[in-house]
Amino acid sequence: SSSSTAASSCQRLRHHLLPSEEPLALNRRLARLFTSQDGSDGGDTQKPFIAFVLGGPGSGKGTQCTKIASDFGFAHLSAGDLLRHEIASGSEKGELILDIIKEGRIVPSEITVELIRKAMETKNAKRVLIDGFPRCEENRIAFEKIVGTEPDIVIFFDCPEDEMVKRLLGRNQGRVDDNIETIKKRLKVFESLNLPVVDYYSSRGKVHKINATGTADEIFEAVRRLFSSLRL
Numbered sequence: 434s435s436s437s438t439a440a441s442s443c444q445r446l447r448h449h450l451l452p453s454e455e456p457l458a459l460n461r462r463l464a465r466l467f468t469s470q471d472g473s474d475g476g477d478t479q480k481p482f483i484a485f486v487l488g489g490p491g492s493g494k495g496t497q498c499t500k501i502a503s504d505f506g507f508a509h510l511s512a513g514d515l516l517r518h519e520i521a522s523g524s525e526k527g528e529l530i531l532d533i534i535k536e537g538r539i540v541p542s543e544i545t546v547e548l549i550r551k552a553m554e555t556k557n558a559k560r561v562l563i564d565g566f567p568r569c570e571e572n573r574i575a576f577e578k579i580v581g582t583e584p585d586i587v588i589f590f591d592c593p594e595d596e597m598v599k600r601l602l603g604r605n606q607g608r609v610d611d612n613i614e615t616i617k618k619r620l621k622v623f624e625s626l627n628l629p630v631v632d633y634y635s636s637r638g639k640v641h642k643i644n645a646t647g648t649a650d651e652i653f654e655a656v657r658r659l660f661s662s663l664r665l
């Protein structure tokens with residue numbers, strides 16, 4: 434499949450690159466660029482590097498993932514965004530998801546994992562951040578079963594509750610779950626269902642805990658140090 438991908442990439446790129454060059458020679462040069470021997474042409478031939486990004490609601494997962502994605506070449510998959518996209522599509526499944534999100538509860542794992550699996554397949558990236566997942570043991574086990582792999586690392590943003598509440602109430606993205614009643618429920622769900630997942634990965638030596646207080650830039654300094662030290 435990689436040669437047809439390379440060929441279509443060539444078609445598209447030919448118009449932008451060296452228009453004077455003889456098309457066949459240029460095609461060959463571009464094909465080499467897109468099909469290197471070590472499998473660096475995407476996740477086609479190799480399992481991607483997977484980082485789960487966890488932390489309470491409002492701890493700054495999304496904010497930090499955006500920065501990691503742009504500085505370290507990761508695809509950013511937010512479980513919450515995938516679920517909200519499904520709601521926006523107007524599907525029947527979306528109605529169920531909306532009811533659950535309004536209550537701060539956790540969407541059935543098969544729905545979320547299937548959305549993540551599809552997004553991973555579409556992006557076909559070498560490095561993937563999975564933001565806000567797994568939220569509970571059931572999420573974790575379903576991912577292992579359906580995607581068939583474990584994360585390489587787990588980032589855990591550690592933030593005090595009062596700071597998380599303050600950030601969520603100021604988020605202003607029109608989210609149905611950023612109100613104080615739902616926030617209280619989300620914090621309970623985080624403590625009872627998500628922290629055990631963090632403990633599980635801690636016992637397997639995969640967790641990198643990052644202090645999530647301070648400015649976004651200060652936190653990213655610690656994040657940058659961590660990602661710079663990884664063998665990606």
Ligand SMILES: Nc1ncnc2c1ncn2[C@@H]1O[C@H](COP(=O)(O)OP(=O)(O)O)[C@@H](O)[C@H]1O
Pocket residue numbers: 488489490491492493494495496497600601603604605645646647648649650652
């Ligand atoms: N370090 C920070 N200090 C203050 N506000 C922050 C910080 N990081 C993120 N925010 C803001 O807090 C809110 C929640 O951040 P977000 O990245 O969406 O967290 P999460 O994805 O963990 O819920 C957003 O409005 C964001 O702009």
Ligand SMILES: Nc1ccn([C@@H]2O[C@H](COP(=O)(O)OP(=O)(O)O)[C@@H](O)[C@H]2O)c(=O)n1
Pocket residue numbers: 489490491494495512513514516533534535537538539540541545564565566567568572610619
């Ligand atoms: N793995 C996940 C992720 C999110 N969700 C739902 O989506 C809501 C919002 O998740 P989110 O990750 O966008 O929220 P934040 O922690 O970023 O504020 C959660 O409160 C859950 O109701 C879920 O059910 N399962």
Ligand SMILES: [Mg+2]
Pocket residue numbers: 494495511513565
């Ligand atoms: Mg988020």
